[in-house]
Amino acid sequence: MLSPADWAIVALSLKVGVVAVAATLPVAFALAWVLARTRFPGRIVLDAVVHLPLVLPPVVMGWLLLLGFGASGPFGRALEAVFGTSVMFRWTGAALAAAVMALPLMVRAIRLSLEAVDPRLESAARTLGAGPWRAFATVTLPLTLPGMIAATVLGLARSLGEFGATITFVSNIPGETQTLPLAIYSALQLPGGDVQVARLAAISVALSLAALIASEALARRTGLRHVA
Numbered sequence: 001m002l003s004p005a006d007w008a009i010v011a012l013s014l015k016v017g018v019v020a021v022a023a024t025l026p027v028a029f030a031l032a033w034v035l036a037r038t039r040f041p042g043r044i045v046l047d048a049v050v051h052l053p054l055v056l057p058p059v060v061m062g063w064l065l066l067l068g069f070g071a072s073g074p075f076g077r078a079l080e081a082v083f084g085t086s087v088m089f090r091w092t093g094a095a096l097a098a099a100v101m102a103l104p105l106m107v108r109a110i111r112l113s114l115e116a117v118d119p120r121l122e123s124a125a126r127t128l129g130a131g132p133w134r135a136f137a138t139v140t141l142p143l144t145l146p147g148m149i150a151a152t153v154l155g156l157a158r159s160l161g162e163f164g165a166t167i168t169f170v171s172n173i174p175g176e177t178q179t180l181p182l183a184i185y186s187a188l189q190l191p192g193g194d195v196q197v198a199r200l201a202a203i204s205v206a207l208s209l210a211a212l213i214a215s216e217a218l219a220r221r222t223g224l225r226h227v228a
Contacts, residue, residue: 002199005174010203013179016091017159020098021152024106028151031103032110051104053165058101062168065097069169093170094177098159105158106151113147114140153215157208180204 002010031050035043053061069076069087079085087093117140125135163181170177172186184200187193 002203006196006199006203008175009178009180009183009200010207012091012175013160014207016095016098016179017156019092019095020102020159021106021155023095024099024103024155025148025152028103028106028155029110029148032107032114035107036111036114050107053101054104058162058164059168061100062097062165065093065100065165065169069093069096087170089170089173089177091176094162094166094179095159097165097169098162101162101165102155102158105154109151109154110144110147113144113150116147117143149215149218153211156211160204160207 031046035047035050067073069079071077071080071086071088076086076088079087087096121139121143122135125139126132130138160179161181162179163185166177166179167182167185172178172182174183174186178186180200180203184197184204187196187200190196
């Protein structure tokens, strides 16, 4: 049985994950489009920067976020001056850390889907009178939908499992930034915390499995619809 504290941790983790993915998906699609469909000087550098969180230790990414969004960082000062707020030691900071760590996985999934779309289909749509935006909405976007579903699931799973960047950037504050991985870490430090660790770990596994099953079901449904 889950305690009220456990439910609060689960709710916070889901909120952080959903917000991180929702905020990252448009950015990931735009970056994937640029990397898949355009050629320009510095493209390889942009590709490397986008995928940097995959190879850097998460603690280093958390430290970089701290430099950028801390009280003395350029983005942190801008947020304080314009909006009178900060992401430090708040759940929004945890969502930002999760979004940064999930971004390369989401970009990669969408990019592979975009590269699989035959450009001749888009050209045929434009030949039949569709403008660029209509061709994109009626041809490109539906064909990349499986990739976007995969990106969403990968991003959510990565966000739910994010630890290093989060604890470095916004610390481990119960009720504010303590997501499932951080709560498991805290429980491991307590005598007799094995029971809570087992509960929270089981929840993590269940959430991951549910996301994967939902992704597979949606992808199959989308594929069948396209075939029909």
